[in-house]
Amino acid sequence: MNIKIYPSESKGSINGISSKSYAHRFLIAAALSSGVSTLDNVILNDDILRTIEGLKVLGAQFVIFDHTIRIHGIDLKKRHEHVVINAHESGSTLRFLIPLASHLSASTTFRGSETLLKRPLSVYEKLYKEHDIQFEMIDQDLHLGSFPRQTQYRISGAVSSQFISGLLFVFPLLDYSSELIIVDHIASKPYVDLTLSIMEKFGLTVIEKDNTYFVEKNQSYKPIHEYCENDFSQAAFFAILGAINHEVSLSGLSLQSKQGDKQFISDLQHLGVNIEIDELITIFKSSIKSGTIDLEATPDLGPIYFVLALFSEEQIVFTNTKRLAIKESNRVEAMRIELEKIGATMIVSDNQVIVKRLEHPIYTECFNTHNDHRIAMALSILATTLPWPTIINNADCVNKSYPDFFKHLRSLNIHLEEL
Structure with missing residues (x-):
């Protein structure tokens, strides 16, 4: 056109x-909650649809009518052997869902446009490969293994704040407490703050101090009803x-x-x-x-x-x-x-x-x-x-x-x- x-x-x-940044984060948190959450004032776009489709693959259910989305949370006790998620051109979908998909599935394939998969993923790649966990491009698809288990994670925040948010969404679900240390400055820090504010609305506690985030184990996302900014x-x-x-x-x-x-x-x-x-x-x-x-x-x-x-x-x-x-x-x-x-x-x-x-x-x-x-x-x-x-x-x-x-x-x- x-x-x-x-x-x-x-x-x-x-x-x-409605805010794409807010909607992405809310939908992920809602998909991790134990019941039904609702988000009003949502204008759908290609990126938000990609996140919805990815969360569906992981087990979430969505009912969309007018500008309201009702989200039925994932059964977090269920683990997948392998899932395939197509992020198309959405960098947010890809970066937010890599840790979550690898937590819920033994192996994951991410697909996307050629330009998307050329965008930097080095922060995650380094984290996975440090633990000899698969994180590699094969035939234009990204293949990764299960989420790396450790109590302390050290990553760069200089490439994108979305790597930090992607990890923070998963940490409360783990059976061990986690510490995320940002070894340099955080690019687009306000968007990490947005992630934290939404997680807080869902009942999560994250303690932030000096570029370090402390997350207690075995927390639960509580379903809520919100209006999208x-x-x-x-x-x-x-x-x-x-x-x-x-x-x-x-x-x-x-x-x-x-x-x-x-x-x-x-x-x-x-x-x-x-x-x-x-x-x-x-x-x-x-x-x-x-x-x-x-x-x-x-x-x-x-x-x-x-x-x-x-x-x-x-x-x-x-x-x-x-x-x-x-x-x-x-x-x-x-x-x-x-x-x-x-x-x-x-x-x-x-x-x-x-x-x-x-x-x-x-x-x-x-x-x-x-x-x-x-x-x-x-x-x-x-x-x-x-x-x-x-x-x-x-x-x-x-x-x-x-x-x-x-x-x-x-x-x-x-x-x-x-x-």
């Missing part, structure tokens, strides 16, 4: 969608639409959320964006200051921040950008290729990106999405400001996280059509 976006002035309010990661696209195009209001966002990408509000204010926070969060078109933004905890905001920088007074410097290379695409390289089409300047080094102000865009007929949902959404926001219609190729890759993105963009007075 290709989408043509016409120059348009944004206006209106949008409620957004709205997603700050996706809301950031519309916030920046307001900042560079015309006023936009966001509703349904909880400022008490543990979601790391809530940081976009502070980042935009730091860059001079006029934001009014009341019952709604209203973002006004603003003069964007030059400045520096650290993407260590918020790499998913990188693509739309690069768009924002084109409207800055002079330039914006982005630090800790290295992890953008290991997402659905190499997001730095993908954005450089696309933004250079309209004459933008991106100066890329090992762990830093500088994006210069773009005074006079050069005509281009289309942008390519590199099969990356966040690239597609970022370029679509940019396209609304260009003085000519722009085609977004392969736009349906947004289904990975936000199937209604273009419907919602149209609701904000943006003229677009499907080709």
